[in-house]
């Protein structure tokens with residue numbers, strides 16, 4: 001699994017409401033689910049399902065894989081329901097100048 005390089009802008013933090021998630025693709029093709037946990041708190045996870053590699057979708061309550069229905073928690077990428085067994089790996093991110101940036 002490829003992690004995005006450090007210093008990559010993923011999106012403007014204003015594009016996410018608190019509690020919301022969005023899947024973005026970096027310029028080098030890494031698909032990342034960005035979650036806004038609070039006004040100044042963001043987290044990011046690989047958007048590639050750990051079951052067979054489909055891209056998960058950001059839903060209101062969770063990250064949902066359309067291929068076989070796995071669900072992952074917005075809070076920490078853990079598996080809510082399978083068939084996936086492994087959590088989505090987390091990527092370190094922070095907020096810089098109003099943008100969510102990889103670290």
Ligand code: FES
Pocket residue numbers: 049050051052053054065066067068069070082083084
């Ligand atoms: S690839 Fe995601 S549930 Fe199978």
